[in-house]
Amino acid sequence: MDLLALADFTLVARHGGFGKAARAARRPKATLSRRVSDLEAALDLRLFERGQRDLKLTEEGRALFERAGALLAELEETTAAIAQGSARVRGRLRISTPLLFSQTAMGRLAAEFARRYPEVQLEVTADDRAVDMIEEGYDLVIRVDPAADDTLVGRPFLHDRLVVVTSAQRALPESDAVPAVVRGGDPARNWMVTGTNGKHEIAIDPVLRLSSMVMIRDAVRAGAGAARLPLSLVSRDIAAKRLTWWGDVAGSDIALWALYPSRRLLSARVSAFLDFLREAFPNGTPEELAAYLGDQC
Numbered sequence: 001m002d003l004l005a006l007a008d009f010t011l012v013a014r015h016g017g018f019g020k021a022a023r024a025a026r027r028p029k030a031t032l033s034r035r036v037s038d039l040e041a042a043l044d045l046r047l048f049e050r051g052q053r054d055l056k057l058t059e060e061g062r063a064l065f066e067r068a069g070a071l072l073a074e075l076e077e078t079t080a081a082i083a084q085g086s087a088r089v090r091g092r093l094r095i096s097t098p099l100l101f102s103q104t105a106m107g108r109l110a111a112e113f114a115r116r117y118p119e120v121q122l123e124v125t126a127d128d129r130a131v132d133m134i135e136e137g138y139d140l141v142i143r144v145d146p147a148a149d150d151t152l153v154g155r156p157f158l159h160d161r162l163v164v165v166t167s168a169q170r171a172l173p174e175s176d177a178v179p180a181v182v183r184g185g186d187p188a189r190n191w192m193v194t195g196t197n198g199k200h201e202i203a204i205d206p207v208l209r210l211s212s213m214v215m216i217r218d219a220v221r222a223g224a225g226a227a228r229l230p231l232s233l234v235s236r237d238i239a240a241k242r243l244t245w246w247g248d249v250a251g252s253d254i255a256l257w258a259l260y261p262s263r264r265l266l267s268a269r270v271s272a273f274l275d276f277l278r279e280a281f282p283n284g285t286p287e288e289l290a291a292y293l294g295d296q297c
Helices: 003-015 018-025 029-043 059-084 099-116 213-221 231-239 268-280 286-296
Strands: 048-050 055-057 091-097 120-126 140-144 152-160 162-167 178-183 190-195 198-210 227-230 243-249 254-261
Touching: 003 018, 003 029, 003 059, 018 029, 055 059, 091 099, 091 268, 099 120, 099 213, 099 268, 099 286, 140 268, 152 268, 152 286, 162 190, 162 213, 162 231, 178 213, 178 227, 198 213, 198 243, 213 227, 213 231, 227 231, 231 243, 231 286, 254 268
Parallel strands: 091 120, 091 140, 178 198
Antiparallel strands: 048 055, 140 254, 152 254, 162 227, 162 243, 190 198, 190 243
């Protein structure tokens, strides 16, 4: 594929017409039209619907523009960095993160990263769904225990586990079901935990169903019942004796991964953010995240 023709196509698509693109680039309109026509012929696709007064992308043209625009911008950034002799960290960086991590840690992380790299335009979206990085234009996603995906590469940077906690100094019951605060439509009626005296099965009576871990933690603090929560979210409460630890939930180890598309060059800004995460959490333990959060949670 002719990269110059592809660049001209993205230029025309970005400006919405040959005339506007020609004026912006100070190049002949006829040259841009010919290059786009050559690209359509090479691909055997119609990329624009040409009307008398307007120009619209076809479905195939829109798909090509969304992908090619990001790739060409990344290629331009990479060649500029090589020409300058260093990987200058600048440009737009779009990140998708899970809701809980966003609520507790991402605000502070984003502020610190922005101070360190003022030429990066950082945009963070909180979302628990599995976003399509290519289609939605993300440079990096943070996910909890993501499924294997050949199109993505990355590494875990934080580990956590679920623990059962309750308010004050309430002892672990022998047999009665305990009031419990659970997440959403969790159908469980018992929890298997490993505490100081080995494994125990706790019968529960759900009294509250809440959609976020932060709400659940706050309800437990207020005495609503017991709950399964990430250790990083409650370790300071346990240490301060605001909450009582009943045990670790069996098989609940989780990892947060930072992922990016495998077919893209690793840009300087993505590489900088990955290094920044490693610096913020060098050991990646729940206690380390709790210490980072401090008293803000």
